[in-house]
Amino acid sequence: MTIQEKQDEIIDDFSVFSDWMDKYEYIVQLGKELPLIDAQFKTDDHLIRGCQSRVWLHADYTGGLVHFTADSDAIITKGLISMVIKVLSGHTPREIMDAEIYFVDAIGLTSHLSPTRSNGLLSMLKQIKSYALALHVRENENPTT
Amino acid sequence: MEQYLQIEDIRKDFPLLDTMIYGRKLVYLDNAATTQKPVQVLDAVAHYYRTYNSNVHRGVHLLSQQATDAYEKARQTVASFLNAQHAHEVIFTRGTTESINLVAATYGRSNLQKGDSIVISAMEHHSNIVPWQMLCEEKGATLKVIPMDEHGVLRMDLLPDLLDERVKLLAVTAVSNSLATVNPIREIITLAHQKNIPVLLDAAQAVQHMPVDVQELDADFLVFSGHKIYGPTGIGVLYGKEQLMNAMPPWQGGGDMIKTVTFEKTVYNELPYKFEAGTPDIAGAIGLAAALDYVCNIGLSRIRKAEEELMQYAMGQLATVEGIRFIGEAPERAGGISFLLDGTHPFDVGELLDKQGIAVRTGHHCTQPVMDFFGIPGTVRASFSFYNTPAEIDMLVAGLNKAAVMLR
Numbered sequence: 001m002t003i004q005e006k007q008d009e010i011i012d013d014f015s016v017f018s019d020w021m022d023k024y025e026y027i028v029q030l031g032k033e034l035p036l037i038d039a040q041f042k043t044d045d046h047l048i049r050g051c052q053s054r055v056w057l058h059a060d061y062t063g064g065l066v067h068f069t070a071d072s073d074a075i076i077t078k079g080l081i082s083m084v085i086k087v088l089s090g091h092t093p094r095e096i097m098d099a100e101i102y103f104v105d106a107i108g109l110t111s112h113l114s115p116t117r118s119n120g121l122l123s124m125l126k127q128i129k130s131y132a133l134a135l136h137v138r139e140n141e142n143p144t145t
Numbered sequence: 146m147e148q149y150l151q152i153e154d155i156r157k158d159f160p161l162l163d164t165m166i167y168g169r170k171l172v173y174l175d176n177a178a179t180t181q182k183p184v185q186v187l188d189a190v191a192h193y194y195r196t197y198n199s200n201v202h203r204g205v206h207l208l209s210q211q212a213t214d215a216y217e218k219a220r221q222t223v224a225s226f227l228n229a230q231h232a233h234e235v236i237f238t239r240g241t242t243e244s245i246n247l248v249a250a251t252y253g254r255s256n257l258q259k260g261d262s263i264v265i266s267a268m269e270h271h272s273n274i275v276p277w278q279m280l281c282e283e284k285g286a287t288l289k290v291i292p293m294d295e296h297g298v299l300r301m302d303l304l305p306d307l308l309d310e311r312v313k314l315l316a317v318t319a320v321s322n323s324l325a326t327v328n329p330i331r332e333i334i335t336l337a338h339q340k341n342i343p344v345l346l347d348a349a350q351a352v353q354h355m356p357v358d359v360q361e362l363d364a365d366f367l368v369f370s371g372h373k374i375y376g377p378t379g380i381g382v383l384y385g386k387e388q389l390m391n392a393m394p395p396w397q398g399g400g401d402m403i404k405t406v407t408f409e410k411t412v413y414n415e416l417p418y419k420f421e422a423g424t425p426d427i428a429g430a431i432g433l434a435a436a437l438d439y440v441c442n443i444g445l446s447r448i449r450k451a452e453e454e455l456m457q458y459a460m461g462q463l464a465t466v467e468g469i470r471f472i473g474e475a476p477e478r479a480g481g482i483s484f485l486l487d488g489t490h491p492f493d494v495g496e497l498l499d500k501q502g503i504a505v506r507t508g509h510h511c512t513q514p515v516m517d518f519f520g521i522p523g524t525v526r527a528s529f530s531f532y533n534t535p536a537e538i539d540m541l542v543a544g545l546n547k548a549a550v551m552l553r
Contacts, residue, residue, distance in 0.1 A: 020167050020500040021497070021500055021501070021547070021551075024496070024497060024500060024551065025551055028551055028552065053490060053492045053522075054522075073490050073522065074490035074492045074493050075489075075490065075493050075552055076492070076493045076496050076497075077492070077493075
């Protein structure tokens, strides 16, 4: 599935909820399904500091595709990350760099992308993009790897 | 609560309390961050802008005189509210933070020398830590801290030893914003004064909850914000004893704070204008005066009783929530209750309360050292005003129970 198709699928999943609490119940559920970061990577190097919740993110690059694992101390943040990872994992650095993340807005969680919200989602997206950029640059410098 | 205040009548004064959030009735329990405004305040500000908006001081025309009168009357209202001896001991600022920075930049800078120290407490808001830290760094001075115990009570037994001859100021909060501890400020001031150390009281979380009398307390400086006592944002107060403030150099330079200006020499104005450079927040001062009138009309002693009863009820009800852990258990508290729910992150709890229409604050509440002391990432803080009702506490408890089920 393309990044766009995956986002559309999430938007579709959320369309059945009319109540906020139902939406959050689902987000919490997704948080529990987050592909967890390996303990060895749960270090300060991998820590993305949000104001209220902490997020650890690890990018694994094999066969030209990036796979992300992560964790957070807040379950709602975990749910949000889980969705972002689902959307962006398994794609090339170029695809990730170019991806426009619109599903967060579309499911009504816009406030989570506000820089003042500081729950880690925005900084995590930035971190993901910078990982992708770094991998892309590396790939172009050394095309055989 | 009804025995002290007619809550339903009072709530009618606060239009915002009637708001719907996500289709639910707003339960506003973030009063320690900012309070809602009564129509009396909204009207006073609107009336100023609609009928006599004009710049204050030196205006020869009628509107300027009216604005000046209202602005200076507001100063008098603040002075009476605090029972200050003189109105010119009241300086209008942008808020508590600016008031503290003003004292640090003037009193602090002119009195602190290398090797001196400033004493604060372990439960200060960042705004009563950082300005002193910056000053100490600049001067090569030391910031000393009165420790607290695991209940969130200051270790008063350790205070006398901290107050040596190198201490130039003691800056302490009257009421903790994150733990709600009511500090023994009389005792603190007495101990400090025995060593001739002036005391700055951060009353940002105190003046809206209990009567505060600067003469009775013998406070040297006292600071608070308008918006936490039902007034507008952007206006605050620095009270300082006349003698201390006369000796202090001015802070910001500009209009209003001068008597005469030549390119060679400026002669500064007298109190209070010396510390009010530029056009002040006229509307804010007028709004603040309306807020203080409103509060005094109800009566702070009645407010204290009503809020104490509400706090007692809240603590009793919250204690029924499974796995709740209170942060800050001082015997005397005011304003709010900080807590954690076992197995949940405060951020998650706050988010789910929000979606149920309940506004609380989560995080470190600008008191990171307090969170570090308790070894926690933050708390959920529900903070109350006299306009809150037991029914709203019940909704908080129900909301918490629902959040706990979802999060655990």
